[in-house]
Amino acid sequence: MTMEHYKSTTELRNNFMSNKVKSQALRVYVGNLNVGDTLIVTSQLQVTNDLSVNVHFACQLIIDDSETGVEEIACLNRYGTLNVTPDMHHYTVRPCAIHTVESAVQNAWVKLIGWSEQGLSIDQGRGQLDVLIDPA
Numbered sequence: 830m831t832m833e834h835y836k837s838t839t840e841l842r843n844n845f846m847s848n849k850v851k852s853q854a855l856r857v858y859v860g861n862l863n864v865g866d867t868l869i870v871t872s873q874l875q876v877t878n879d880l881s882v883n884v885h886f887a888c889q890l891i892i893d894d895s896e897t898g899v900e901e902i903a904c905l906n907r908y909g910t911l912n913v914t915p916d917m918h919h920y921t922v923r924p925c926a927i928h929t930v931e932s933a934v935q936n937a938w939v940k941l942i943g944w945s946e947q948g949l950s951i952d953q954g955r956g957q958l959d960v961l962i963d964p965a
Contacts, residue, residue, distance in 0.1 A: 835859050835939070835960040840953050845876070845886070845945040851899040854888070854951055855958040856940040862892070865965025866930040870905055872941045872959070875921045875952040876913060883912040888943035890924050894934055899942050902934055913949060921955070930965075 837857040845852055854874050878884045887910040891901035905926035913920045939960045
């Protein structure tokens with residue numbers, strides 16, 4: 830079988846809200862996933878700290894079965910947390926993952942979600958989410 834390719838380059842929001850509220854930054858619909866399918870996921874997102882204080886930021890790649898949700902069926906990658914300092918101003922994250930599906934998922938979405946302690950801007954036109962699927 831041939832690998833399937835899905836891509837998104839449109840950021841879904843302009844910022845991450847404060848108080849660690851998880852929000853979608855990028856998402857791509859990949860349809861039904863079967864046990865044994867292998868996903869190869871690459872992504873990129875740039876955030877900007879326009880505040881005069883350090884801003885704690887975290888993100889992760891997930892599989893979800895809801896277009897609008899942020900509840901993971903599977904976590905593909907936890908990118909970790911970091912402080913985006915005023916001196917850094919911009920920071921680019923590039924989470925990636927290789928994941929073998931363990932439980933079938935109907936109407937699956939692959940998403941890059943993030944959250945911050947205080948507001949961070951999401952730089953438009955600098956994000957991408959690519960998913961290659963090697964069917965079982």
